[in-house]
Amino acid sequence: xxxxxxxxxIIKKGTLVFKKTKLMTDANLSYCPGCGHxxxxxxxxxxxxxxxxxxxTIGIAPVGCSVLAYDFMNIDMQQAAHGxxxxxxxxxxxxxxxxxxxxxxxxxxxxxxxxNETIHACNRGENIVIIFINNGIYGMTGGQMAPTTLAxxxxxxxxxxxxxxxxxxxxxxTEMVAMLPGVCYATRxxxxxxxxxxxxxxxIQKAFENQRDKKGTSIVEIVSNCNSGWKMxxxxxxxxxxxxxxxxxxxxxxxx
Amino acid sequence: xxxxxxxxGNEAIxxxxxxxxxxxxxGYPITPQSEVIExxxxxxxxxxxxxxxxxxxxxxxxxxxxxxxxxxxxxAMTSSSSPGISLKQEGLSYIAGxxxxxxxxxxxxxxxxxxxxxxxQADYFQTVKGGGxxxxxxxxxxxxxxxxxxxxVEDGFNLAFKxxxxxxxxxxxxxxxMMEKVKLKAQKPRLTENEIRERYxxxxxxxxxxxxxKIITSLELKPERQEKHNDKLQAKYREVEKNEVRYEKINCExxxxxxxxxxxxxxxxxxxxxxxxxxxxxxxxxxPITLWPFPSKAIYEAADKVKxxxxxxLSAGQMVEDVRLAVNGKVKVEHFGRYGGMIHSPDEVLSxxxxxxxxx
Numbered sequence: 003x004x005x006x007x008x009x010x011x012i013i014k015k016g017t018l019v020f021k022k023t024k025l026m027t028d029a030n031l032s033y034c035p036g037c038g039h040x041x042x043x044x045x046x047x048x049x050x051x052x053x054x055x056x057x058x059t060i061g062i063a064p065v066g067c068s069v070l071a072y073d074f075m076n077i078d079m080q081q082a083a084h085g086x087x088x089x090x091x092x093x094x095x096x097x098x099x100x101x102x103x104x105x106x107x108x109x110x111x112x113x114x115x116x117x118n119e120t121i122h123a124c125n126r127g128e129n130i131v132i133i134f135i136n137n138g139i140y141g142m143t144g145g146q147m148a149p150t151t152l153a154x155x156x157x158x159x160x161x162x163x164x165x166x167x168x169x170x171x172x173x174x175x176t177e178m179v180a181m182l183p184g185v186c187y188a189t190r191x192x193x194x195x196x197x198x199x200x201x202x203x204x205x206i207q208k209a210f211e212n213q214r215d216k217k218g219t220s221i222v223e224i225v226s227n228c229n230s231g232w233k234m235x236x237x238x239x240x241x242x243x244x245x246x247x248x249x250x251x252x253x254x255x256x257x258x
Numbered sequence: 259x260x261x262x263x264x265x266x267g268n269e270a271i272x273x274x275x276x277x278x279x280x281x282x283x284x285g286y287p288i289t290p291q292s293e294v295i296e297x298x299x300x301x302x303x304x305x306x307x308x309x310x311x312x313x314x315x316x317x318x319x320x321x322x323x324x325x326x327x328x329x330x331x332x333x334a335m336t337s338s339s340s341p342g343i344s345l346k347q348e349g350l351s352y353i354a355g356x357x358x359x360x361x362x363x364x365x366x367x368x369x370x371x372x373x374x375x376x377x378x379q380a381d382y383f384q385t386v387k388g389g390g391x392x393x394x395x396x397x398x399x400x401x402x403x404x405x406x407x408x409x410x411v412e413d414g415f416n417l418a419f420k421x422x423x424x425x426x427x428x429x430x431x432x433x434x435x436m437m438e439k440v441k442l443k444a445q446k447p448r449l450t451e452n453e454i455r456e457r458y459x460x461x462x463x464x465x466x467x468x469x470x471x472k473i474i475t476s477l478e479l480k481p482e483r484q485e486k487h488n489d490k491l492q493a494k495y496r497e498v499e500k501n502e503v504r505y506e507k508i509n510c511e512x513x514x515x516x517x518x519x520x521x522x523x524x525x526x527x528x529x530x531x532x533x534x535x536x537x538x539x540x541x542x543x544x545x546p547i548t549l550w551p552f553p554s555k556a557i558y559e560a561a562d563k564v565k566x567x568x569x570x571x572l573s574a575g576q577m578v579e580d581v582r583l584a585v586n587g588k589v590k591v592e593h594f595g596r597y598g599g600m601i602h603s604p605d606e607v608l609s610x611x612x613x614x615x616x617x618x
Contacts, residue, residue, distance in 0.1 A: 024468060058465045060330070063475075072473045078463040080329045081475035083352050086322035089314070093326025093334065094463075096310040097281050098451075101465050119322070122315035 023048045025056055027076045032067075034141075036236025038226030039067060041193040042135055043074055045203040046106070049210055050077065059102040060094055062087045064116075066108035067141040075106075085116025088123030091130045102213055104131035110140045113149040113175040120175065127184025127218035131209040134176065134221060137228040138247060145231035149173040152250055157231070172250055176223040180257040186212050187220040187258035190251060194227060194240040198253075205255075212258075220258075225251050261442045267407040267434040268293035270442075271337065271363055271427070274411035276303040279446035281332035282310040284323040288342045289375040290431040291365035295337075307448055317342035321349030321362070328358040329474040331454040331462030333415055337363035339431075340381050341372060344389075350424055351390030355476030357461075357491075359418035361411065362396075363427045365434035368599030376599030377431035377522055382576035385428050386550045393488055395495045396426045397502065398549040400520040404438035406547075412443060421498055422461070428549060430572065432522035432601065498551055505553035506545040507560075513542025515615055516560055517607070518581050519570040520546045523595070527570055529604035530611070541611065549577070554584035566590040566615035570607055573597050590615060 025047035033039045050056040056077050063071040065084035072079035082090040087105035094103050105112075112120050112134050123130065139157055140146040146159040150172045154163040164172075180188035187209055191202035202224055209220035225247050229239035265273065272294045275283060283303075285295040295313060303309035310327075314320035320336045327334035338346060343364045353360060366381045368374035385398050397417050399410045407429060414425040449457070455464060463472045478484040506524075509531050510516070519527045524545040534541040544560060546553050561567065566589050569578035578593035585591050594610035596602040602610075 057467055060463050060465060062326075069477060070479075072475060076468040076471060078466050078472050079474070080326065080463055081356075081473075081477055082325070083322060083348055086318065086325075086349070089319040089322035090326035090329075092312070092314075092319075093282065093284065093323035093328075094330055096284075096312060096323070097327045097330055097332040097334070098464075118315055119319050122319065 023051050025051050025076045027074055029073045031074060032070050034230045036227070036229045036239065038137070038193045038224065039135060041199055042133065042202070042224050042226065043071065045193070045199060046104070046133060046206055047075055049203060049207045053207070053210055055102050055210065059104070062090050062103070062105045064105065064107040064111040066111050068106055068108060068135065069142065071106050085111050085114070086119055087111065088116065088119040088128070088130070088132065092123055092126070092128050095128055095130055099129070102210060104133060106133045107135070108141070109134070109136045109138065109148045109150040113173050117175070121179060121182070124179040124185050124219045124221065125182045129213055129216050130219060131206070131213055132219065132221040133206065134223045135226050136223055136251060137226040137231070138172070139228045139231040141228050141231045150251070152246060174251070176221055177256055179221055184218050185221060185257060186218040188256040189258070190223040190225060190253050190256065192225045192243070192248070192253055194243055223251070225253070259444050263440055263442060264437055265404060265440050266293055266437050267401070267404045267429060268365065269297045270404045270408040270440045271411060272297035272301070273442055274408040275335055276301065276307055276309060277443050277445050278411050278415055279307060279333065279448040280309055280335055280415070281448055282312070282323070282327045282334045284312050284314050284320040284334070284336050286314050286317045286320050286338065286342060288339045290367055290434050291337050291339045291363070294363065307445070309448065317345040318349065321346040321353070324360050325349055325353055325358060328353065328360045329356070329463050331458035331464065335361040335363070337365065339365045339367045340369050340378070343381065343384070347384070347390035350396065351392055351394060352476050353424045354390070354394035354396070355392060356474050357422040358424070358474070359415070359422050361414040361418055361425050361427065363429060366428065366430040368597065374599030375431065377572060377601060378597060378599055379430055379521060379523060379572035379595070380574070380576065380597060381428065382549065382571065382573060385426050386552070386580070394491065395498070395550055396424050397421065397498060398426045398428050400428050400547060400549050401433055402521050402524045402545060404433070404436065404440045407433060408440050408442060417502060421494055423494065423498070428521070430522050502548060503551045503553050503555070504547035505556050506547060507556070508543040508545065510542035510544065510560060512540055513563070514540045514565050515542070515611060516564040516567045517541060517543045517570055517611070518546070518557060518567060518577070519543065520549060520577065522601070523570045523572055526602060526604055527607060530607040533604055533608050534611070539616070552580050552584070554580070557581060557584040558586065561585045561588045564589060566592070568611050568615050569593050570602070571595045572601065590618065592618070
């Protein structure tokens with residue numbers, strides 16, 4: 003039997019090449035191995051740490067897989083009702099205009115049940131950051147069809163594939179809100195490759211800088227995988243994401 | 259400085275919120291309470307005290323804006339009328355579950371459905387028995403005058419912060435729309451961030467170092483912990499029941515018959531007492547001011563001294579259930595009320611008392 007080393011035994015002087023931000027707690031992530039949420043959490047917290055604004059920031063967790071984001075993001079957090087995070091963020095921002103406020107929402111939360119709150123917070127140009135994880139499925143409840151589920155894509159509520167005639171098209175909400183004058187920055191990123199992670203982090207940083215400069219609403223969409231919901235291995239899900247999600251949800255800045 | 263003015267009930271609520279030092283009001287127009295947000299927008303309290311006022315995209319958004327602001331230890335309120343209050347039930351349940359203080363005003367109109375825009379008291383069940391999901395309670399204040407519309411804003415926030423619980427001011431279209439003389443309180447300053455930290459820093463999300471961070475949530479995935487959280491809520495509710503019951507007794511000494519009525523119905527019943535006197539009838543009135551906690555003990559004790567009780571409300575009979583529970587069968591309890599936006603006259607109440615209680 004091989005000996006199990008403690009972190010202290012592994013990390014010796016001069017061997018440390020990467021350190022987790024202290025703005026991520028030590029709690030075990032509740033996400034499935036291979037899921038993009040963990041990376042999206044980490045880069046968001048890294049941005050807050052590097053900008054030195056963590057103590058002035060209030061984050062809002064949604065309903066969905068990231069409902070427990072407050073267990074992992076080591077800052078002041080509020081948990082919002084399903085879809086209502088942009089309204090909760092508005093409430094905070096209107097009483098504390100100088101604090102940093104961000105929502106972290108999935109596609110069902112932001113683009114289905116919370117569409118009204120999303121559009122109107124963006125239309126008011128609420129000076130907040132919206133981080134939007136789009137994996138085309140309801141992960142938490144067990145893989146049901148999301149507003150962003152692709153045509154023909156199978157889920158537990160579209161078991162024969164999403165029928166566009168019956169349920170409509172995958173909604174491109176980031177493009178939609180980019181049309182609104184209140185939105186200063188709308189971008190679509192991904193976190194399944196190291197180079198893309200670096201780009202996504204830069205986008206999140208730009209979003210918080212916009213908030214610092216009181217420019218209005220910034221929305222950072224992150225196209226992510228859901229290997230469990232898609233019923234694939236993590237590696238296969240990332241290949242599938244490239245081949246199927248990105249043609250419908252192309253990466254890059256949409257506005258700003 | 260205190261001031262006496264002639265105002266609508268809805269305007270009095272709005273002015274009282276500014277003078278209370280409320281930090282934010284979030285609303286959505288609906289008859290018969292739109293004057294609340296109209297008054298605030300006209301008055302520009304952000305210039306007077308720094309109070310934020312925002313017209314939300316829906317009643318749902320408004321109550322969730324209240325959630326966000328209240329979770330920062332700020333004084334936040336919203337108002338609506340029955341159909342809009344139905345939309346706020348999800349938010350109220352979250353606010354109660356997360357133990358956040360706030361004041362919500364319901365200027366009740368006739369229902370069900372879109373109903374009418376006229377006064378009603380048919381939201382008693384929704385307000386007092388729950389409305390949203392889960393085991394929770396709202397502290398419910400029922401104003402019967404424009405003066406109380408003003409006074410209950412301060413009382414409401416005191417209770418909300420004392421117990422970290424949502425407070426509902428359950429008014430109706432009559433009290434909201436009628437004009438009366440009202441003595442307005444002196445302006446209170448809004449709390450500074452440091453004052454909020456001192457008072458509520460142990461729970462409010464104000465931005466903190468990681469080791470001292472605050473989380474506002476109503477979620478517990480482990481049922482054992484959720485049960486414990488419910489135990490804590492229930493213990494708090496027992497405290498509220500012990501400490502905060504409020505009611506008014508009118509003409510109850512030597513009364514042979516008792517009316518129980520709140521809000522606008524209590525005003526109508528006061529005239530019924532006079533009409534009764536002219537006929538040689540000695541009628542008393544208990545007016546619950548808090549609908550939860552309900553003045554059960556006072557009604558139970560009063561039941562010993564009267565021949566019968568009539569619960570009068572602008573509904574098909576909702577509060578009457580709590581009156582019957584309080585009386586526990588000691589004397590006859592009947593209900594009378596017009597509904598759907600119609601208002602009973604003092605004569606109709608007297609006739610109902612004669613038919614259902616005195617002659618019944």
